[in-house]
Amino acid sequence: MNLSHHQTDGQLVVTVKQPRIDAVVAIQFKDRMRELSALGPDRIVLDLGEVAFIDSSGLGAIVAAMKQLDDSQRLDLAALTPTVAKVFRLTRMDTIFTIYPDVPAAFARQAG
Template identity: 35%
Template sequence: MIHTSKYAPHIVVVRPGVERLTAINSKAFKEEVIALIEGGASQLVIDFKEVSFLDSSGLGALTGVLKRIGHRGDLVVCGLNSDVTQMFKICRMDRVFKSYLDVDAAVQAMSESL
C-alpha cells in the first residue's frame, strides 16, 4: 500500500498509495508506517500529494503513528490539497502536525532541525 523513499540518511518520505485514506485502508496504512518505525525510521514525511480525501479514520491513523514515534523522532505532512487542509483545520490537527507545501520543503525543514 504505502510507498517510501529515503531522502537523507534519516528521513523517510511515505506516500499512502491511495487516493482516499478512509476507514477501509487507514488501519493498513497505520500498521505499515508503524512497521517502518519499528524498523528504525524516526524522521517521517507523509506526502499527501496524491491523496484527495481523508476521513476521521485516516486522521486517527496519522495520530497513532505520531504517538508511536513519540520523542524518538518527528513526523510532518506535506502536499495537502484544499480539502485535506480543511479537514485538518476542522479537527484542529493543524495544531498537531507541521505541514509543508511539498516534499522538498518538508525534507529541507526536517534536515535543518536534525
C-alpha cells in the same frame, strides 16, 4: 494500503499511493506505518499529495501513527490537497502536526 517509501538524508519519506484514507484502509495504514517507522529514522515525512479524501478514521490513523513513534522520532506532513488540508484545519490537527506545502519544502526547512 499502498504506501511507497524511500530514505533521503537519514529521513524517511512515505508516500500514500491511494486517493483515500478512510475507515476501509485505516487499520492497514496504521499497521504499515508501524512497520515503516521501525526502520528507525528520527524524522518521517508523510506525503499526502495523492490523497483527495480523508475521513475521521483516516485522521485518527495518522494521529495513531504519530503516537506509536519512539520518543526520538517525529512525523511531519507534506503536500496536503485542499480537501485534506481543510479537514486538518477544521479539526485543529494543523496545530499538532508540522505541515509543509510539498516534500522538497519539508527537506529545505530541515536543512535550514
